[in-house]
Amino acid sequence: MSDIRCSYELASGATMDVGYYTPHLARLLGGEQPQVVSARVQTLRSRPLIDRVMRAELVFHGRAEVRVSLWGWPPPSIAACVTGERGELSVLNFLAPHVYHRLKVRGPEDIRVERIGGRPPDTSQLRAFHAAVTRGAPVLTGAQDAVVTMGLIDDIYRVAGLPPRGNGD
Template identity: 45%
Template sequence: MRIGILGAATIAPTALIGPAAAVPEVEVTAIAARDRAPPEAFARKHGIAQVHDSYADLLPEVDAVYIPLPNSLHARWTLQALAAGRHVLCEKPLTANAAEAVQVADEARRTGLTVMEAFHYRYHPLAERMREIAATELGEIRRVESSMCFPLPKFGDIRYRLDLAGGATMDAGCYAIHSMRLFDPGRPVVTGARALLRSPGVDRAMTADFRFPSGAEGRITASMWSRSLLRIGLRVEGERGTMKVFNHVLPQAFHRLTVTVDGVTRRERVSGEATYVRQLRAFASAVAGADTNLTPPSDSVINMELIDEVYRAAGLEPRGAVS
C-alpha cells in the first residue's frame, strides 16, 4: 500500500514513517504541502520519493493518505481523499465538530473505503486488558475518571488557534473522552463542564462531567496549560474495586496498571509493539479487508458529539471549520 502524507507535520515520523519500517505492507511514497520547501527537506531526511506542491496533486499517486493537518482541515481533506478513492488515516480529532464527522461517516460508508481516526493507544494490548479487567473483575462500573494533561506553553502553537479548531478539549480532551468511553457501552450525556481560557473561545483546560445510561458517572480532565502539568491516566471504580492506569496513551514508554479487588491489590504490565506500529498494522489490514478498524468514523461521530456538548456546557461554541 502506497501512502502519502498531507503536510510536513512533526508527528509524522513518529506516527507513520518510523512504524512503516516495521509494517512491510506499507510504503510512504509521497508528501505534499502548500509551501514546497518544508516537504522537500522532510522528504530528503526521510527518504520519501515524491514531493507535491498541493494536497490534491498527491492523491492520484497513492492508495491511502495520512492526514496530520490542523483540525479545521481534517474533514475537508478526508472527504477529498475519499472522493478520489483513497483510504484515510487521520489524526485525532477526526473533524472539527460533530456535523463534519457525520459527513465523513456517511461518505466512508458510501464508498466502502477505510477511514481510521488515529487514537493509536486503542491498538495496544493494554487497552483490551483494561477493558477485560473492568468487565470481569470490578463488578458494576460506578465511575470512570480520565485525564489527559500536558504542558504546551508555546502559545503561538496552532493548537491554541480558534480558526484552526484548536483548544484543549480538541487536542487532549478527545483522548480523555474516548478512553472514558471504553468501559461503558452506553452513550453518555454531559452534565456539566468548566473551561479555563487562553484566549476568547479557546480553552487551555477543561473539566467535564458525564452520566452513562447505566447510571455510572464520568469525568474528564484535559489541559494544555494548567496546574496539572502532566497527568495522563484512568481511574475506574466498580462495586468490587478499582483500577488505576498511568500513561495508557503511550504505554510502550512506561505504564503502570494497579487493580484492587475485594481489598487485594496487584500490579500488571502489558507488553506489546509500540502503539503507532500496531495502529499502522491495523490500518493496512483494514484496507486489505480485515475487521481491524477499532476507531472508525461511526465511533468518531459519538466522540465529536460529546466534544461539542462539552463546549456548549462550558459556555463556549463548538469548533468551526475554515477553508
C-alpha cells in the same frame, strides 16, 4: 502564538488535541453513551476559547471523570477514572505508555497498581491503518463511532461554557 494547538479556527485545545481518547474510552468501558453532568475548563489567557485544561464528569450506569491538559505545570497528562458497583479503574497516560503510565484497580478488598510497557499508540494505529488499506483488515473504530464520540466532546465543551469546535453548533 503560532502553535496550531492554540487556534480556535483549527479546532484546537486540550480536548481536541489529546482529549478525544478519554471520552472514547469512557464510552467503550461504560458500554453506553454517557451524559455530561459537569465540566470545568481553564483557558489560555491570550485565547479565551482555547482549553488548556478540561475536566468533565460523565454518568451512565457508572460514572467517569475525564481530565486532559496541555503545557505547563502539572506536566501534560491524560487520564480516565471509571467507577462501578464493585470498584474503580484509574488509567493515567494511556496515550504514551512508552513514557509513563499507571493502571490502578481498586476493589472491595484491595488496590492493585500495574504498569504495562508498550510502544507508542501511533505505531499500532499506523499498523492497523496499513492492514486495513493493504489487506482489507477490519477497521477497529469506524466513522460512525467517531461521530458519536465527537458529539460527546461537543457536549463537554457546551457544559464547560465554551462553544464546540468547528460546526458543532
